[in-house]
Amino acid sequence: MEVLDLIKERFSPYEFTDKQLTEKDLSTLFEAAGKAASAFNEQPWRFVYALRQNEESFKAIHDCLVDGNKGWTAGVAALVITVVSKNYAKNGTENTVAKHDLGLAVGNLTVQAQAMGISLHQMAGIIPENAINNLNIPEGFEPVTAIALGYYEGESGVKERKAVNEIAFNGSWN
Numbered sequence: 001m002e003v004l005d006l007i008k009e010r011f012s013p014y015e016f017t018d019k020q021l022t023e024k025d026l027s028t029l030f031e032a033a034g035k036a037a038s039a040f041n042e043q044p045w046r047f048v049y050a051l052r053q054n055e056e057s058f059k060a061i062h063d064c065l066v067d068g069n070k071g072w073t074a075g076v077a078a079l080v081i082t083v084v085s086k087n088y089a090k091n092g093t094e095n096t097v098a099k100h101d102l103g104l105a106v107g108n109l110t111v112q113a114q115a116m117g118i119s120l121h122q123m124a125g126i127i128p129e130n131a132i133n134n135l136n137i138p139e140g141f142e143p144v145t146a147i148a149l150g151y152y153e154g155e156s157g158v159k160e161r162k163a164v165n166e167i168a169f170n171g172s173w174n
């Protein structure tokens, strides 16, 4: 079996159409995210989101982005700040794989979005203090990334990837 088209065709656009997303769209995407595996089923991921049509909350998230990401995201259909719970709920010790598990959840969200015709562009370029303050993120939680979402109508922007033999080693590193 070949790699799924949904996976092969995904890329992160810098331009999106004007088409809006709905609460229902976002709810479906977050439901997909929440199906990911996580250490001890901790589900350390959290998402704070805003649709463009909700101007005040959209601006609050947009203000959390670094300048380099502010320009191209001004008109996207939705913005999300991803957050992790830093410690295990059951015993308070550090969850050293919380961001790993957040990544799995965003991976699920990405594939679900691709199936729905929705594109994503993730960003490490955020100002965490702005997210904590603007979005009331509580103690014990850490903002990690932002995600721009919307519809893309243009040519494919799929990028080159490392070959499988550069990333996977049979038996030992070579």
Ligand SMILES: Cc1cc2nc3c(=O)[nH]c(=O)nc-3n(C[C@H](O)[C@H](O)[C@H](O)COP(=O)(O)O)c2cc1C
Pocket: 010, 011, 012, 013, 069, 121, 122, 123, 124, 125, 126, 145, 157, 158, 159
């Ligand atoms: C965790 C993460 C952080 C990223 N941060 C930014 C960012 O701050 N600004 C940006 O323009 N792109 C950002 N990107 C997009 C990457 O540059 C992009 O995913 C990568 O070049 C591969 O391209 P593709 O997603 O189109 O396959 C980020 C992607 C990920 C997964």
